[in-house]
Amino acid sequence: NEQSRIDILINNAGNNIPEHFTKVKTKNMENLVKINTIAAFNVAQLCALKMIELKNRKKIGASIINISSQMGHVGGPIRSVYNMNKFGLEGLTKGMAIDLAKYNIRVNSIAPTFVITPLTRKFLKNKKFRKETLNNIPLGRFAEMSEVSSAVAFLASDAASMITGTSLLVDGGWTAK
Known part of the structure; x- marks a missing residue:
């Protein structure tokens, strides 16, 4: 019914276990695939089915936003499984955008750089890693959660009504190099 409709999905589950490619443990890889890819697919599929149910979807529209990473656009050391x-997720976003466009459901991703969160704080305590990471961000700082949420708000809004199948990079210029 109209009261239980879904207009916006923000698909934001993810994890990372940094390991050198030659040392990746199969169990770690499988767990990351389940969290970062399969879960995102399953949640998006369930929500898309619910979004399609709305009879006047062509008029109202809907938006699915997958939270990805700059690492979905570039490679990085000890990131092979995360990159994969x-x-x-970037490929899924594009495929979904094509499949769901006829229902007026837009699908995009947001690809942030390192964002200050409880998850990243533990990695950023390593001074060498922190310095190397900052050296890759031309703006010279990590992203704030508010910067990512502003990008989400934009893609979910009517201002982005003609945007689908793309990735909004919130990476301080990392991928521009």
């Missing part, structure tokens, strides 16, 4: 997952 985020590149996959």
